[in-house]
Amino acid sequence: MEGASILRQFIGQLQELLELYGSPPSVPSNYLLQFQPQHNLRWCFLDLENSSVEGGCYNLIMTAGKSENLKMLEPGKPPPRKKARKESNKVKATATTSSTETMEQLIWKEFPEDLFESVIARVPVATFFRFRSVCRKWNSLPTSQSFSQQCAQVNQTQTWFYTITHELINTGAMYDPSLKKWHHLAIPALPTKSIVLPVASAGGLVCFLDIGHRSFYVCNPLTRSFKELPARSVKVWFRVAVGMTLNGKSTNEGYKIIWVGCDGEYEVYDSTKNTWTHPGNMPPNIKLPLALNFRSQAVSINRTLYFLRSLPDGIVSYNMVTGVWKQFIIPPPPHLSDHALAEYGGKIMLVGLLTKNAATCVCMWELQKMTLLWKEVDRMPNLWCLEFYGKQVHMTCLGNKGLLMLSLRSRQVNRLVTYDLSSREWIKVPGCVLPRRIKRQWIACGTAFHPCLTAVA
Numbered sequence: 001m002e003g004a005s006i007l008r009q010f011i012g013q014l015q016e017l018l019e020l021y022g023s024p025p026s027v028p029s030n031y032l033l034q035f036q037p038q039h040n041l042r043w044c045f046l047d048l049e050n051s052s053v054e055g056g057c058y059n060l061i062m063t064a065g066k067s068e069n070l071k072m073l074e075p076g077k078p079p080p081r082k083k084a085r086k087e088s089n090k091v092k093a094t095a096t097t098s099s100t101e102t103m104e105q106l107i108w109k110e111f112p113e114d115l116f117e118s119v120i121a122r123v124p125v126a127t128f129f130r131f132r133s134v135c136r137k138w139n140s141l142p143t144s145q146s147f148s149q150q151c152a153q154v155n156q157t158q159t160w161f162y163t164i165t166h167e168l169i170n171t172g173a174m175y176d177p178s179l180k181k182w183h184h185l186a187i188p189a190l191p192t193k194s195i196v197l198p199v200a201s202a203g204g205l206v207c208f209l210d211i212g213h214r215s216f217y218v219c220n221p222l223t224r225s226f227k228e229l230p231a232r233s234v235k236v237w238f239r240v241a242v243g244m245t246l247n248g249k250s251t252n253e254g255y256k257i258i259w260v261g262c263d264g265e266y267e268v269y270d271s272t273k274n275t276w277t278h279p280g281n282m283p284p285n286i287k288l289p290l291a292l293n294f295r296s297q298a299v300s301i302n303r304t305l306y307f308l309r310s311l312p313d314g315i316v317s318y319n320m321v322t323g324v325w326k327q328f329i330i331p332p333p334p335h336l337s338d339h340a341l342a343e344y345g346g347k348i349m350l351v352g353l354l355t356k357n358a359a360t361c362v363c364m365w366e367l368q369k370m371t372l373l374w375k376e377v378d379r380m381p382n383l384w385c386l387e388f389y390g391k392q393v394h395m396t397c398l399g400n401k402g403l404l405m406l407s408l409r410s411r412q413v414n415r416l417v418t419y420d421l422s423s424r425e426w427i428k429v430p431g432c433v434l435p436r437r438i439k440r441q442w443i444a445c446g447t448a449f450h451p452c453l454t455a456v457a
Contacts, residue, residue, distance in 0.1 A: 121150040125451045148454035159403040163446035182432045189226040197445045200244035203251045204452025218457040227457035243298030243305035251455045262289045296340035308341045340397035344421035361385040399448025407443035
């Protein structure tokens with residue numbers, strides 16, 4: 001009996017403790033606690049006199065070492081379950097709504113405008129066009145002077161291609177290699193009743209040549225900023241090669257365009273003066289007439305333009321600042337057919353088709369400055385070259401700044417391929433589909449350009 005009295009006293013003290021944290025229904029003094037392992041206390045009502053067990057039990061779930069986490073469960077209820085992630089997120093979202101609204105008012109409202117424009121200037125072009133639909137302020141960013149200055153500080157690494165196809169000569173299509181997606185943005189200001197071809201680019205602007213009316217146009221394909229250049233002073237006209245450079249880091253400082261004829265005539269357009277000038281004649285060391293490779297666009301390195309020529313084979317250069325012409329006699333690689341100039345990291349590159357017997361392969365060469373010889377640095381994977389085995393292949397090269405697009409076609413095969421000069425990666429380009437669902441891959445003409453939202457023609 002003395003032991004039972006001590007036990008009842010212990011139970012009474014425990015009940016007082018539980019009342020501080022929420023006590024269960026009153027426990028008769030003739031009931032006893034049964035202890036279970038693993039830090040769980042289980043209430044089992046044992047009649048000390050009748051030694052019978054009642055059906056109701058209470059679980060005490062206690063975290064080891066933390067008495068303040070003691071919780072009491074009602075009879076017949078299981079231990080608490082962990083909330084589902086959706087329920088937890090709903091609770092968190094409700095709890096943070098007021099704090100988010102406060103953050104938007106106190107922080108985002110005072111977000112520095114120059115920092116915001118600096119961030120937007122670095123997002124991909126396709127992402128920016130989605131942002132423009134948010135509000136009028138964001139839509140007007142391309143015309144902002146401060147935003148233009150932010151874009152001028154960003155190193156232009158993206159490359160897009162503006163192409164003209166053989167099926168629809170007056171319809172252009174732009175290809176974004178980062179998204180592997182074609183865009184169809186019309187340029188309404190371009191004449192539709194004549195053949196207008198993209199022939200050069202610089203600073204986000206593309207230079208077009210109307211080969212019928214012999215007029216030049218400059219346009220930003222993204223913003224449709226358009227300008228028709230004044231009439232040329234020289235009336236002599238034949239097949240011409242065209243080059244374009246910037247006066248500074250952006251179009252805000254102006255740009256220059258040069259056209260060169262086979263007979264040595266040339267003119268330079270300066271956007272800051274909006275006039276064509278005829279600097280003079282080529283020096284005697286430049287052999288005339290110029291057998292220029294009109295499929296190869298001029299390469300620009302530090303405001304010097306390089307044109308590919310033949311008979312004799314080599315390169316002709318013109319410095320847009322000093323007005324100095326130079327000529328370099330460079331023998332071509334053997335068995336070379338369609339070829340074009342390219343540039344990477346200030347180095348002059350050459351891309352072309354090697355055709356020997358029935359085998360055809362696309363190869364890349366780098367010009368060695370000391371020897372003025374072409375050194376092969378890469379070639380298309382052999383598995384791809386097998387597709388052209390025994391076929392007469394023609395190649396058109398678009399772009400010459402770090403990323404090339406090659407149009408390889410024959411009667412049986414038609415392929416579009418991009419080549420990254422930095423990573424030496426070959427990637428197949430998806431077919432371009434017009435709004436009328438006409439699939440086309442035969443690129444007749446085109447040029448690469450760095451998309452710029454603030455470039456003004």
